[in-house]
Amino acid sequence: MTTENAPNHVYYFDIGTGLWRGTASFRVTDWRRFLRSRIGLVNKLLVVSMHTVEAVTGVPRQSSTIVARPEVGEFGRADNVVRISKFGVTLYLLKEQYVLHKDGVGVTIHGNEQLGPVPHLLTRRFTYTAQIRDGGMAATYQMPLLGADWTADYQVSEDRKHLVAELLCDWGRATEDTRFMGKTA
Numbered sequence: 001m002t003t004e005n006a007p008n009h010v011y012y013f014d015i016g017t018g019l020w021r022g023t024a025s026f027r028v029t030d031w032r033r034f035l036r037s038r039i040g041l042v043n044k045l046l047v048v049s050m051h052t053v054e055a056v057t058g059v060p061r062q063s064s065t066i067v068a069r070p071e072v073g074e075f076g077r078a079d080n081v082v083r084i085s086k087f088g089v090t091l092y093l094l095k096e097q098y099v100l101h102k103d104g105v106g107v108t109i110h111g112n113e114q115l116g117p118v119p120h121l122l123t124r125r126f127t128y129t130a131q132i133r134d135g136g137m138a139a140t141y142q143m144p145l146l147g148a149d150w151t152a153d154y155q156v157s158e159d160r161k162h163l164v165a166e167l168l169c170d171w172g173r174a175t176e177d178t179r180f181m182g183k184t185a
Contacts, residue, residue, distance in 0.1 A: 006104030010136025012078035013068040015160045022163075022178030024062040024084045024092075026050050034171035039147025046115055046122070047146055047172070053086065060086040062176060065184055075100045090117045098130075105132050109141070143167070150174075 028034050028051050039047075054060065062084050070076040077099050084092040093114040098107050107130040115122040130141040141152040145167070152167040154176075165176040 006075075006100075007132040007134075007136040008100040008104055008107055009070070009076065011132045011139055011156070012066065012098055012100065012107075013070060013076065015136065015156055016066045016078065016080075017068040018066060018183040019181040020062075020064040020066070020163065020178040021181050022062055022176065023059045024174065024176050025059045026054055026172070026174045028171060029173045030171045037148060037171055042122075043147035050091070053091070057086055060084050060091055062178060064178060067184065073099055075102045075104075090114075092116075106130075107132065107139075145169075146172075148172070 028047060034044075034047065037044075062082065064080060064082045067079045068076070069079060077097055080094075080096045080098065082092070082094040082096070083090055095112045097110045099110070100107055109128050109130060110125070111128070112125050113123060114120075126144055128141065128143045130139050132139045137156045139152075139154045141150075141154070143150045143152055148169040148171070150167050150169045150172075152165055154163060154165040156163055161180040163176070163178050163180075167174040167176075
């Protein structure tokens with residue numbers, strides 16, 4: 001397999017590189033399970049806050065900027081900054097490094113997240129994995145978010161300009177719906 005046709009190169013370098021904008025939704029789907037979950041008080045307060053803010057103000061905006069770095073590491077890396085905001089206020093900021101595996105499908109992600117608009121208050125660093133499939137047109141991530149294990153399935157449209165995702169855990173659901181806005185300098 002060459003780097004040009006490796007699914008993880010197609011997904012991050014050919015399709016993903018650039019600016020994406022759209023929406024990101026979040027909701028609790030099973031309150032009983034959520035209340036019994038062992039995610040800790042801080043995460044429970046964050047979840048209730050996120051659910052409530054969206055219920056009151058509507059679905060927040062999401063932007064994502066991916067920069068390809070094929071020369072970094074053994075098989076390349078992509079850097080991503082994701083910002084979810086409402087009325088210009090950052091609700092969630094995530095800076096990630098996607099380290100691509102030589103097998104052409106695997107990815108290790110190193111994330112640094114900030115919950116809420118105050119820098120350095122609710123932050124954490126974490127690592128998780130993904131598998132790129134369908135020749136680079138889809139991805140599945142195993143993500144630790146808000147104290148729970150989430151599975152995130154991403155699907156690229158045929159024209160490569162639209163990306164939809166569904167993130168699920170045993171008590172919640174999040175979605176992303178973004179469009180490609182163009183390459184960045």
